Amino acid sequence: MNARRPATGPILIPRHRRAILDFARNHQHWQDGDWTPVLFTNESRFTVSTNDRRVRVWRRQGERYANCNIVEVNHFGGGSVMVWAGIFLNGRTDLIVIDRGSLTGVRYRDEVLRPVVGPIARAIGQNFILMQDNARPHIARVVMNFLDNEGIETLDWPARSPDLNPIEHAWDMLGRRNWENEGAINRDEYRKLYPTTESPPKFYGLPKVHKKDIPLRPIVSSVGSITYNSAKFIADILSPLVGNTTHHIANSQDFSERIKNERVEDDEELRSYDVTALFTSVPIEKALDIIRDDLISDTTLDERTKLSAGQVVKLLEVCLRCTYFVYNGVFYLQIHGAAMGSPVSPIVCNLYLEHLEQLAISTAPHPPLWWFRYVDDTHTKLKKRYAQEFTDHLNSLDPDIKFTTEGEDNRTLAFLDTLTVIKPDGSLNIKIYRKPTHTDQYLNFSSNHPLQHKLGVIHTLFHRAETVISDPVDCDEEKLHITEALSKCGYPKWAFDRLNKPKDTSKPPKDSTNTNKGQVVIPYVKGISDALKRIYSSYGIRVCFKPTRTLRQLLVAPKDKTDKKDVTGPVYLIPCQGQTTRGPCSESYIGETGRSLKTRFLEHRRPSSTSSEVSQHIHIESPGHHVDLEKVQILDREPRYFERGVKEAIHIRANQPSLNKDGGATT
Known part of the structure; x- marks a missing residue:
């Protein structure tokens, strides 16, 4: 036999054991339908500056204190983060980060129950049940009053029984299996995967x-x-x-x-x-x-x-x-x-x-x-x-x-954008299929798009005809139809001639391996973007255009509009709303965040001597000054971490905000 560390578990007195047994007996006959509306919730704190003491090293005798065999441990607590989450039988909530400080009853109500649990309870209806433990913030008077007013039923949870709540097992899995530390993902992948957004589908x-x-x-x-x-x-x-x-x-x-x-x-x-x-x-x-x-x-x-x-x-x-x-x-x-x-x-x-x-x-x-x-x-x-x-x-x-x-319709069958025609002898003919509602409306030649996009319409339609249609006669008829349809959309004859112009094969092909130094995608602004393309091309950089402010973007808005405070991934400008002896305060700050604008704004407004230049200005340097979320300007949006930092640096360079101490994340 070998010595092993003993397993650990909660201290249970007879009262705890009876409560756990009663809970199990009361719910032993519950089926999936009974558990479906139950939201299991809890918060957990993860230490980020030390290890879980499960690390093992292989070493030779006398190498105990070699650097490679030492695991650093912070005996004074170190950095940690508290998070809250809830899981259903068929889903889960967002992960809520409890920023700075302890969780109180008021913070639990305002940061968890009201914005997260309340909407879920209303969506599920009267069958909704909230399962939470008996921690002091959960049973505070303000919390119980909120739950009563919202009509939210809670499921009694016996003390010292973490195994009864499935989310405890999720916390344990997250605490033990850190994929980044295991080398399964690198730092860039971790930043991409780590959820910071609060925007719902x-x-x-x-x-x-x-x-x-x-x-x-x-x-x-x-x-x-x-x-x-x-x-x-x-x-x-x-x-x-x-x-x-x-x-x-x-x-x-x-x-x-x-x-x-x-x-x-x-x-x-x-x-x-x-x-x-x-x-x-x-x-x-x-x-x-x-x-x-x-x-x-x-x-x-x-x-x-x-x-x-x-x-x-x-x-x-x-x-x-x-x-x-x-x-x-x-x-x-x-x-x-x-x-x-x-x-x-x-x-x-x-x-x-x-x-x-x-x-x-x-x-x-x-x-x-x-x-x-x-x-x-x-x-x-x-x-x-x-x-x-x-x-x-x-x-x-x-x-x-x-x-x-669906079967054949007069010996034909549509599939994707093709029409299969069965000839009398049994052979097949493939044509282009258009639905009865097709209008032959394509990108108009007079629209504010790059010329390459318009020529691409001609090339794409002609290429489809040449590669899909099996009969040369049908192919010619399709090309004639395309020409007539695009002519009605303003396409001139020279655009078709340019496509059909034979390529000059006398010139040797360019060696792209030495000249191609990458690719950039820029918004298309007539005149300006073309000039930028010539400059980039002189350095061997390929340029692609993308349209901006299309009619579809201006006229069609089928999705729920996101409130400004809930916008995620913004580059923002916070102007000071205070007054000086010379008039309104001119101080301002530009920042970026992958989270919602409101979450980051509240951090700026919170008293702190280190976390934010805005906080230092309104609480230390100019007491009495304040900032207003409604006055915050969203300068740009970018979900990607590095690109958002680049945009922040560009706006800082262009606007020169007085409260910024540096030139942005990329400088």
Whole structure:
């Protein structure tokens, strides 16, 4: 036997044991439906200046005090941060940082209950239950009065029973597994993944003008939400797993190349299948199991990330379970399927459908002769007598996934932007398909866009005709149609001639390896941007333009508008609102933050001698002066950390604010 450190646990007296037993007996018959509206909450403090004392080192005798074998420990507490969070059976809240100082009843009410718990309780309704421990801030009179006024029911939590609250296990996992310290992610990745935003996903709808009664297509914009960057990070890791089957279609050109030489006999038919509400139908647990198996068998995973397959799946689950959104000021929770609007959801749905289609085809008594799929749309050839049999088989595999089907229309079938035409002899002809509501309205030539974008419209449409259409006669007809449509949009003849001008092959190609020194993307302002491009090009820097202030941005605003105080990632200017003997105070400060403007502003306004030049000015240097959140100007917005620092430095250089002691984060 070897000596081991003993396990630790809370001290339990008989009263504690009886309370825990009573709690277990009272809730032993609760089902998932009973626990679904329960929000488990707690706060925890994480030490950032010392280790968890679980580190072990391998050393030789006499090397005990070698530098490489010494773990630094701060015996005087060191730096720490307190955070609060809540989790549901099917989701979680944002992580709330309790900045500076202890958590009091007033701060718990104002920083946690009112902005976070209250909206969730109203969204769920009268069945909502809050589970919190009996810490002093949680049972303070101001807190109990708030809960009574809001009609929020609480779930009694026996003392000294942390194992009864699932969020305690989450805190333990976070405390023990620091991926950055393990080397699984680097510092830049940590900054990208660490959530600092408080912006919720926003729900809106776009009209499907090509369908009867013009229904809305539901869309959730998760840009800037707490899991957005993590979802993009995971999407980059998972994307190489997609499309590794013979049934996957990359684009219309790929589809045309595959079937243009095929035939459809008299006893065969073409049919398309479409998944009903794919994103909200995919079973998350099954999808995670499939992705975990794919990652374990992926021999190239370590080339894309240092995270293990289990860590990737764990972070993926967090992204997929974060399904709350706001619409018209009210919070909602998507209770089934992958989170709409998450960058990783399309990949998850694709991987799940790849698994399902392989199962369907391998187990079907009479499988289709071909099955090509792009996301949730398929193009299939079957024997006519087995079409209904396969449709029934397809819908019997998973109770969550249901397929609708459409057959040929006068020996034609639309798929993506192509139209498959069956000739009398059974051979196939591929044409371009346009929906009945298509208007032939393209980017107008007189619009304020770069010339390259307008010429790109011509090139794209002609390239599609040449690569998708199988018959040369149909290709010529399509090009004539494109020319007539674009001419109505103001495109001159010289623009088409420029596209058809043969390239000069006598000149040797330029060696881009020595001249290309990078790429910049700048807003397009006619005249100015073109001059900047010439300057950049002289230094071997490639320039791309992006349009700004489009008509769509000015006229279409389907999402809930974000209040100024809730804007995340701003570069801001805070002017002093005080008065001097010579008139209004002219002092000002420019800063940046990845969090909400209100959160950072309150830190500036809080009395402190070190945290903020604004605080020093209004509390120490000029007592009686003050700042007002309504007077704060948002100079720019940028979600990326480094780029936001660059913009801050530019605005500091341009405005010369008197309270800034340096030139910004990048100087």
